[in-house]
Amino acid sequence: MKVLSLFRRQSSAPVARERLQVLLAHERAVIGGRSDLVSVLREEILAVIAKHVSVDREKIRVKMDRDGSVATLEVDIEIRAPSSELALSA
């Protein structure tokens, strides 16, 4: 599965950490036809994630790109693993 291998590619050594990756791509019918949906969704999706996991703002990497009619957003988040999980993995 292509998508999975993309995520796997950046896998690190098996340490006790969690990662969440979000990729967003917006393909517009007409270039310039709509305000930047990806920028608008970026903060709201980050807020949704922060509601559910403990995120260190410094551990969030965000990359935005635009190529013609396609705008993309990549967000890579390192999640603080609960201490019980750290204990289990030791």
Place this chain on the structure above:
Amino acid sequence: MKVLSLFRRQSSAPVARERLQVLLAHERAVIGGRSDLVSVLREEILAVIAKHVSVDREKIRVKMDRDGSVATLEVDIEIRAPSSELALSA
């Protein structure tokens, strides 16, 4: 750029439609250590998107996968292009 080519791969003929793709991957530190974050985020992210674009629920394709410690979610949404954009692209 690998991510971009992934999205491009499914590009269709240049008709007046918009698409939004969301890929989510959650890599857990410990298998079974946390409830299913991807499932939890799925509905909330869809709700955030629906606030900003006109989405036909039948035009949403959702695919969830799990492989060991990595859970992935793919969402492919066809957006109704505003009629002004349709007119422009005719």
